[in-house]
Amino acid sequence: MSLAEFLSRNVGELVTLTLEHLFLVGVSTGIAILIGVPLGILLTRKPALSKPVLGFANIMQTVPSLALFGFLIPLNIYLFHVKILGGIGARTAIVALVLYALLPIIRNTFTGIRSVDPAIRDAGRGMGMTDRQLLFQVELPLALGVIIAGVRVATVICVGTATIAAAIDAGGLGRYIFRGLRANDNVLILAGAVPAALIAIAADLALGYFERTVQLGRRTRVSAKKMIIASVAVLSAAMVIVYFAVGGSSGRIAVGSKDFTEQVIVGEILAQTIENKTRLQVTRRFDLGGNLAHEALVAGEIDTYVEYTGTALLAILKSQPITDPAEVLRRVKKDYAERFQLEWTEPLGFNNTFAVLVRGEDANKFNLKTISDAAKISPQWRAGFGQDFMSRADGYPGFARTYGFHFSEIREMDLSLTYRALAEKQVDLIAGNSTDGLISRYHLVQLEDDRHYFPPYDAVPVIRRATLESHPEIRAALRQLGGILSVPEMRKLNDAVDGEKRPAREVAHEFLETKGILR
Amino acid sequence: MSNGDTAIEFRDVSFALPDGKTLLANLNLQVQQGETLVLLGRSGSGKTTTMKLINRLIDPTAGEVRVERKPTVNWDPIRLRRRIGYVIQEIGLFPHLTVEENIGVVPRLEGWTPERIRDRAHALLSLVGLEADRFAARFPRELSGGQRQRIGVARALAADPPIILLDEPFGALDPITRREIQREFKSLQRELNKTMIFVTHDIAEAFVLGTRIALLKDGQLVLLDVPAGLLRSTHPEARAFAESLYDAQSIGSSA
Numbered sequence: 001m002s003l004a005e006f007l008s009r010n011v012g013e014l015v016t017l018t019l020e021h022l023f024l025v026g027v028s029t030g031i032a033i034l035i036g037v038p039l040g041i042l043l044t045r046k047p048a049l050s051k052p053v054l055g056f057a058n059i060m061q062t063v064p065s066l067a068l069f070g071f072l073i074p075l076n077i078y079l080f081h082v083k084i085l086g087g088i089g090a091r092t093a094i095v096a097l098v099l100y101a102l103l104p105i106i107r108n109t110f111t112g113i114r115s116v117d118p119a120i121r122d123a124g125r126g127m128g129m130t131d132r133q134l135l136f137q138v139e140l141p142l143a144l145g146v147i148i149a150g151v152r153v154a155t156v157i158c159v160g161t162a163t164i165a166a167a168i169d170a171g172g173l174g175r176y177i178f179r180g181l182r183a184n185d186n187v188l189i190l191a192g193a194v195p196a197a198l199i200a201i202a203a204d205l206a207l208g209y210f211e212r213t214v215q216l217g218r219r220t221r222v223s224a225k226k227m228i229i230a231s232v233a234v235l236s237a238a239m240v241i242v243y244f245a246v247g248g249s250s251g252r253i254a255v256g257s258k259d260f261t262e263q264v265i266v267g268e269i270l271a272q273t274i275e276n277k278t279r280l281q282v283t284r285r286f287d288l289g290g291n292l293a294h295e296a297l298v299a300g301e302i303d304t305y306v307e308y309t310g311t312a313l314l315a316i317l318k319s320q321p322i323t324d325p326a327e328v329l330r331r332v333k334k335d336y337a338e339r340f341q342l343e344w345t346e347p348l349g350f351n352n353t354f355a356v357l358v359r360g361e362d363a364n365k366f367n368l369k370t371i372s373d374a375a376k377i378s379p380q381w382r383a384g385f386g387q388d389f390m391s392r393a394d395g396y397p398g399f400a401r402t403y404g405f406h407f408s409e410i411r412e413m414d415l416s417l418t419y420r421a422l423a424e425k426q427v428d429l430i431a432g433n434s435t436d437g438l439i440s441r442y443h444l445v446q447l448e449d450d451r452h453y454f455p456p457y458d459a460v461p462v463i464r465r466a467t468l469e470s471h472p473e474i475r476a477a478l479r480q481l482g483g484i485l486s487v488p489e490m491r492k493l494n495d496a497v498d499g500e501k502r503p504a505r506e507v508a509h510e511f512l513e514t515k516g517i518l519r
Numbered sequence: 520m521s522n523g524d525t526a527i528e529f530r531d532v533s534f535a536l537p538d539g540k541t542l543l544a545n546l547n548l549q550v551q552q553g554e555t556l557v558l559l560g561r562s563g564s565g566k567t568t569t570m571k572l573i574n575r576l577i578d579p580t581a582g583e584v585r586v587e588r589k590p591t592v593n594w595d596p597i598r599l600r601r602r603i604g605y606v607i608q609e610i611g612l613f614p615h616l617t618v619e620e621n622i623g624v625v626p627r628l629e630g631w632t633p634e635r636i637r638d639r640a641h642a643l644l645s646l647v648g649l650e651a652d653r654f655a656a657r658f659p660r661e662l663s664g665g666q667r668q669r670i671g672v673a674r675a676l677a678a679d680p681p682i683i684l685l686d687e688p689f690g691a692l693d694p695i696t697r698r699e700i701q702r703e704f705k706s707l708q709r710e711l712n713k714t715m716i717f718v719t720h721d722i723a724e725a726f727v728l729g730t731r732i733a734l735l736k737d738g739q740l741v742l743l744d745v746p747a748g749l750l751r752s753t754h755p756e757a758r759a760f761a762e763s764l765y766d767a768q769s770i771g772s773s774a
Binding site for chain 1: 600601612615628684
């Protein structure tokens with residue numbers, strides 16, 4: 001499917017995502033202006049503060065966005081019963097974007113005012129202007145061009161960074177980009193990236209024009225006042241919308257998912273089952289990046305999502321790897337109940353463990369069946385691994401030791417890109433996921449874990465105990481999902497979405513119907 | 520022109536920077552109401568410092584400055600400054616305001632009605648020889664240096680202050696425009712009868728405009744006299760300035 005074709009078919013969704021994106025950028029930049037400009041002015045009055053404040057803003061810009069999200073989500077800060085910080089969704093994305101946008105605005109306000117000609121400042125003071133009059137009638141109008149240049153930089157930063165907001169269910173064009181990366185689909189990536197780039201260019205041109213107009217000096221004293229009033233009004237309205245519309249989702253069940261296709265499908269399976277078997281309404285909060293789904297579950301932002309036993313054991317409980325599936329499930333059940341007041345329900349049936357994959361032709365040529373077979377010829381091979389696999393406890397270091405691998409080269413890249421790299425012969429061996437639909441599409445062969453190195457990753461819905469207590473009917477509904485999904489079935493569902501480009505909602509619905517769960 | 524009352528008085532005034540460097544030492548000086556006192560001296564002699572002590576842009580580190588018999592430190596600085604017009608080199612005009620708005624700054628701060636500000640600005644424009652209709656809506660960058668300087672003077676006169684400080688107001692102009700505007704200013708002086716302190720390093724200008732001249736050197740007052748007195752003085756600094764006068768003397772005597 002070409003980009004033009006995709007966009008014309010999905011014009012409604014594209015408009016929604018673009019509006020979400022503009023909303024995130026507009027509100028974040030606006031709040032950053034409301035904080036940054038007064039702060040910059042303050043620094044010109046108290047220059048001793050300028051080093052610590054600018055230093056802090058500088059540091060904020062270097063914090064990776066996922067790390068910042070991870071820090072913000074568990075927060076639970078209320079002001080007059082309105083949650084102002086923490087959780088997933090637009091609110092947290094906006095807080096993060098504001099932190100990124102602050103530096104250029106504070107810095108330019110500060111330097112813009114500082115660079116007003118001292119003779120002009122002296123003239124104003126000599127004519128009997130108070131400090132406030134000097135600020136509003138002389139310094140701010142003269143610094144306006146520089147301040148707007150700062151806003152321009154901040155806006156462009158926000159347009160780019162807002163694509164990451166999709167990782168915490170804040171919407172925006174990042175959804176297409178993440179979905180495209182996951183599905184290895186360039187058209188989808190472009191469908192998100194091109195509009196985002198166009199927004200950035202348009203914002204840059206518009207603010208650049210504004211900056212030049214202001215520097216020519218026409219009528220700025222009047223418009224500065226009007227601009228302040230207008231922006232405060234617009235932002236107050238926007239903030240009210242954010243806090244009430246985005247903030248409140250109580251009285252409903254929120255189903256979450258991590259940010260890859262399989263998770264969205266099983267998320268849909270959970271959501272549709274609950275909708276069908278109970279009278280509850282379901283909110284979908286999918287595509288949460290990293291460990292954000294867990295953070296959101298603990299924080300009560302979502303009620304349930306599907307977790308993998310091995311991930312819980314290693315990444316969340318930070319335990320040592322265990323290989324017995326029953327033992328792993330027993331451990332995570334016990335620890336989750338004690339530490340997080342979370343319950344594990346029935347396993348869905350499939351184990352999405354690491355799959356060590358090679359090209360089918362290589363498997364034939366070298367007669368490879370097990371991982372041990374591949375280890376023997378690995379010195380001539382290049383491997384491609386996701387960042388995740390390189391760093392985790394059950395990842396590469398132990399894997400290489402157990403099987404005695406020595407690759408000629410290891411390339412670390414995004415997991416979703418490793419499949420294509422393998423198919424295009426840029427690497428010769430990857431560690432993918434056993435349920436990935438791309439395995440059959442690219443004719444890859446999964447090698448047997450003959451030394452039982454990888455722990456089990458059984459997919460199981462995890463749910464808040466408080467949710468089960470107030471809605472016991474959910475337990476019965478989820479029980480019906482026990483053991484309904486095998487590895488080949490999951491691979492097929494994944495391929496239906498990634499390969500055949502069908503909507504996850506439809507694929508999940510069809511599956512539940514064939515299993516006789518939806519009636 | 521003097522009517523005898525003391526408008527400004529310096530009593531043993533010194534001013535030193537925090538690092539101890541003395542910019543002005545033991546200045547004693549009285550400025551009569553209605554006179555134009557020229558502060559003459561080379562760069563760094565303390566002229567501008569003396570000026571800034573009058574409108575409290577700085578406060579003396581010793582002694583006291585009295586404006587209308589009241590020590591400046593007892594004045595509210597904002598009230599004090601609004602009673603004193605202030606003209607500095609052309610950069611002192613606000614580049615983001617029109618000519619009319621520049622002239623109207625102090626009246627606006629004083630809360631005049633827009634109509635009154637407008638009428639005042641137009642009256643002052645014709646007083647300084649500029650057509651209001653042509654110039655009121657222009658921005659400073661659209662004016663010549665001489666026009667800008669006229670606006671600077673008009674702005675200082677806007678709220679009709681009894682005292683006007685002029686810090687090398689014509690310093691950036693070419694010699695011909697400069698002589699021209701000095702002549703105009705001279706007739707303006709006669710018309711307005713204001714107390715003026717005028718800073719310059721140009722002795723010809725001092726002769727044209729000054730009722731009396733205060734000659735400063737390295738922060739010290741070395742001579743205070745009428746212009747003719749400066750020519751008779753034997754003080755080496757006075758001699759140095761007098762010798763530079765020849766080419767401009769004719770204007771001084773004709774005025």
